[in-house]
Amino acid sequence: MVRFSGILHFVNKHIYKSISYRRVIWSNDMGFIRTPSLTKQVQGSRSSSVTFSKENAMNSQLTMGRLEWVMLIMLSILWGGSFFFAKFALSDFPPLTLVFLRVSIAAIALGTYLILTRQTFKVPKSLLLAFVGMGLLNNLIPFSLLFWGQTEIGAGLASIFNALAPVFTVLVAHQFTQDEKLKPGKLVGIGFGVLGVIVLIGLDLKRGIDTWTLLAMLACIAAALSYAFASVFGRRFNRMDVTPVQVAFGQVAATAVMMLPIALSAEHPFSIPAPAFSSWLAVICLALFCTAFAYVLFFRILATAGATAISLVTFLIPISAIALGTLFLDERLAFNHLLGIGFIFIGLTVLNDALRKRLGTWLFSRRKSTPDCTSSIAIPRK
Secondary structure (H helix, E strand, O other), rough: OOHHHHHHHHHHHHHHHOOOOOOOEOOOOOOEEEEOOEEEEOOOOOEEEEEEOOOOOOOOOOOHHHHHHHHHHHHHHHHHHHHHHHHHOOOOHHHHHHHHHHHHHHHHHHHHHHHOOOOOOOOOOOHHHHHHHHHHHHHHHHHHHHHHHHHOOOOHHHHHHHHHHHHHHHHHHHOOOOOOOOOOOHHHHHHHHHHHHHHHHHHHHHHHHHHHHHHHHHHHHHHHHHHHHHHHHHHHHHOOOOOOHHHHHHHHHHHHHHHHHHHHHOHHHHOOOOOOOOHHHHHHHHHHHHHHHHHHHHHHHHHHHHHHHHHEEEEEEEHHHHHHHHHHHOOOOOOHHHHHHHHHHHHHHHHHHHHHHHHHHHHHHHHHHOOOOOHHHHOOOO
């Protein structure tokens, strides 16, 4: 635990020492950023503000440098690895017990980090209720559904369904917010997302799959929907004087308290055979690295590179999960699974306005920089 806290302290002190924080702004790209006396607006898929220290505010910019790319790839491996470690641990642990172990160990790690960095805070009733709601929507429900689903389907396929969360977020935000209404252009992105689901499940149904496999797929889709509700619910942290890591700690701690009686009554974990050491190691990696450390890393990338850059992780998570499942779990995806994720990726690109514009600018600049070969060729006259 001390070694893990040392890693977090190093990231906080050395990599991000130019960033100062005051209060939290919730971004519906499933993350937090903080707002200071000096702010710079990020043109992301949703508006957000990033804090800079006073001495660096004039020169600092939201950029994806080499370090940010390294951290983004690391985050995608961590969150993609969560599907891999969960699949591995589920060989010895029942799903609900695994959820409890994940959030309780992560809560201890994040709590230790808050103590070491002197970020302890008071929890009034309103904040406690917010933690409970966030823990329910962002941890308890989706973790339980994903882990149960992974008892029937592979880690890679589960991660593909999880990539639908931004598609659902657009629909949920349209229904429950006043400032994020659905625009006609985004219907195209939603259409591609729905098409991806049809390809993923429809062709499997045509080939013939058992009921439990179908229910597992639907459970993973329901988990993505829960994440969408969590994104909108988390907007309330705009009005609360808490830091991102404090919110991460609060939600996993609240989830641990809620999961304990559920796991004890539903699965009787003390009666299961003793898990193997490798399964315990998978649980530790899932909790410490794929949950606690990943939360801290996510918030830091969001603060230094912005919401548009961090949204790229949505595309990278299934890639890393599929790669890990293929290499270490001997999983194989069917052609319709790869085709389905292709449609989902197209839908995510269409839904992310800033990312689509940035890609268009990049492609246009590449095309503009390509020399016109015909202009340098002398055409002989006859």
